[in-house]
Amino acid sequence: MSPSVPQRRSPAFIFIFLTVLLDMLSIGIIIPVLPKLILHFTGGEFKRAAEMLGIFMSVWALMQFIASPVIGALSDRFGRRPVILASNLGLGLDYLLMALAPALWVLFVGRVLAGIFSATVSAAQAYIADITAPEKRAGAFGMLGAAFGLGFVLGPAVGGILGHYDLRLPFFAAAGMSLANFLYGFFVLPESLKPELRAPFRLRSVNPATTLSLLRRTPELRRLGVITFLLMLAHQVLPACAVLYMGLRYGWQEREVGFLLAGVGVAGMIVQGGLVRPVVKALGEKRAMILGLAAGAAGFALYGWAPTGVFFMVGVPVMALWGFAQPSVTALMTREVSPEEQGRLQGASASIGGLSGMVGPWVFAYCFAYAVDPQNGLNLPGLPFYLATALMLIGLFAALGVRAAAGPGSRLAPQGTAAE
Numbered sequence: 024m025s026p027s028v029p030q031r032r033s034p035a036f037i038f039i040f041l042t043v044l045l046d047m048l049s050i051g052i053i054i055p056v057l058p059k060l061i062l063h064f065t066g067g068e069f070k071r072a073a074e075m076l077g078i079f080m081s082v083w084a085l086m087q088f089i090a091s092p093v094i095g096a097l098s099d100r101f102g103r104r105p106v107i108l109a110s111n112l113g114l115g116l117d118y119l120l121m122a123l124a125p126a127l128w129v130l131f132v133g134r135v136l137a138g139i140f141s142a143t144v145s146a147a148q149a150y151i152a153d154i155t156a157p158e159k160r161a162g163a164f165g166m167l168g169a170a171f172g173l174g175f176v177l178g179p180a181v182g183g184i185l186g187h188y189d190l191r192l193p194f195f196a197a198a199g200m201s202l203a204n205f206l207y208g209f210f211v212l213p214e215s216l217k218p219e220l221r222a223p224f225r226l227r228s229v230n231p232a233t234t235l236s237l238l239r240r241t242p243e244l245r246r247l248g249v250i251t252f253l254l255m256l257a258h259q260v261l262p263a264c265a266v267l268y269m270g271l272r273y274g275w276q277e278r279e280v281g282f283l284l285a286g287v288g289v290a291g292m293i294v295q296g297g298l299v300r301p302v303v304k305a306l307g308e309k310r311a312m313i314l315g316l317a318a319g320a321a322g323f324a325l326y327g328w329a330p331t332g333v334f335f336m337v338g339v340p341v342m343a344l345w346g347f348a349q350p351s352v353t354a355l356m357t358r359e360v361s362p363e364e365q366g367r368l369q370g371a372s373a374s375i376g377g378l379s380g381m382v383g384p385w386v387f388a389y390c391f392a393y394a395v396d397p398q399n400g401l402n403l404p405g406l407p408f409y410l411a412t413a414l415m416l417i418g419l420f421a422a423l424g425v426r427a428a429a430g431p432g433s434r435l436a437p438q439g440t441a442a443e
Contacts, residue, residue: 034211036154039147041204042107043170045114046141048200051178052193056186063190064127075127079134081381086138088377091145092235095370098146099363100224103153104214108205110143115201122194142377145369152357152365153215161308161354165299168350169292176288220363237364237371246421247356248375250312253418254349255376257319257411259383261287264391264407271395272404273332283336290343299350308351313422315348320415327405327412345415355425387411 061075098106117140121133148167155163185192238248269275269283303311322342329335353372360368387407393399394406 038208038212039150040170042147043167044174047171047174048178052182052197056182056190056193060190083134083138084377084380087142088374090139090142091373092370094142095145095366098149099222099366102214102216103146103150104212106146108208110140111201111205114140115198118194118198122191145373148369149366150215157358160357161303161350162300164350164353165295169296172288172291176285222363235371244359247352250352250418250421252375253414255379256383257414260387260407260411263384263387286339290339291346294343294346308355309425311347312351315345316415316419319345320412323408323411327408
């Protein structure tokens with residue numbers, strides 16, 4: 024083992040965990056305040072504010088789609104460390120720009136830059152692939168999933184508390200955390216990608232369409248790429264419809280919705296941070312993936328059917344079990360490519376996430392609007408969740424054809440120690 028390569032519980036892994044956590048916080052912390060800040064800039068015009076908010080959400084996802092393969096490829100060329108540190112520094116400075124934004128267009132530019140810099144997750148995941156043996160990667164990716172869950176819990180809560188005092192305060196807080204994480208990583212983060220394994224940077228390779236072509240290289244990658252898209256697309260039903268759904272069907276106000284979303288985050292953290300590793304070890308990646316997809320289908324169906332808020336809450340622990348799926352899919356995908364292509368692979372996966380973020384909110388929001396429109400006479404507010412259920416069932420069918428362990432990556436010696 025190279026002495027420069029960290030073990031999973033080293034300060035370097037903690038830094039990667041914090042980087043992913045802060046990326047999620049960067050999304051969640053502004054959820055309670057961004058609409059109000061936009062409303063302030065639009066002079067209190069709700070219609071225009073709503074239109075601008077939709078544009079802000081779409082452009083952030085678009086930047087993720089474009090930037091993720093670039094960042095992944097840059098990390099393959101120059102190493103993970105400089106790319107991750109530059110992204111952290113850029114995100115911190117961008118938060119300062121948004122905190123001080125004197126006009127709406129400046130805030131918009133800030134969101135564009137936030138979408139670019141927060142695409143660093145692809146490099147972070149490639150770092151984990153570098154230092155973790157193939158059979159241990161699902162557990163390591165599960166820990167990163169726990170960081171997503173923690174960010175989902177803390178982000179809106181922190182943003183709501185700070186925004187109560189000043190709408191710009193959450194942006195200053197996020198800037199401070201990102202810049203502090205940059206300084207921490209500058210001193211503790213070693214490089215994980217050996218120079219002899221680095222790949223040349225080509226503009227053609229960072230075109231999102233070209234990058235996604237990596238997932239067409241083998242039948243296994245194509246299948247796993249489709250499953251990844253279905254997972255990420257189905258997840259968009261929650262930010263797109265959950266708040267409106269719970270308010271319409273159960274009469275829940277902000278406090279009840281906040282507690283429920285916090286519970287979703289906590290349940291997800293428990294599964295991805297504590298259960299993924301032992302379950303994958305016991306069942307294998309394929310069966311853990313199938314279990315997660317089946318739980319996702321059941322959970323979304325329960326959400327759509329739940330006649331009362333109590334039944335919806337029962338669906339939370341069921342839904343949390345779908346957290347077995349994505350780490351297992353990601354681990355299986357890493358077996359299909361060589362070490363020098365892990366950054367491109369994670370960039371392609373992140374581009375899928377950006378694509379789902381552009382498409383999903385509009386699809387599910389339109390589905391919800393159609394389902395509750397009195398003129399249609401459907402009166403089926405749970406329809407978006409049933410659509411998400413269908414996506415999970417398609418993914419489950421595709422997962423049945425995945426090999427249990429496959430690909431050239433499984434025959435390559437890991438660069439670092441196995442995660443324990």
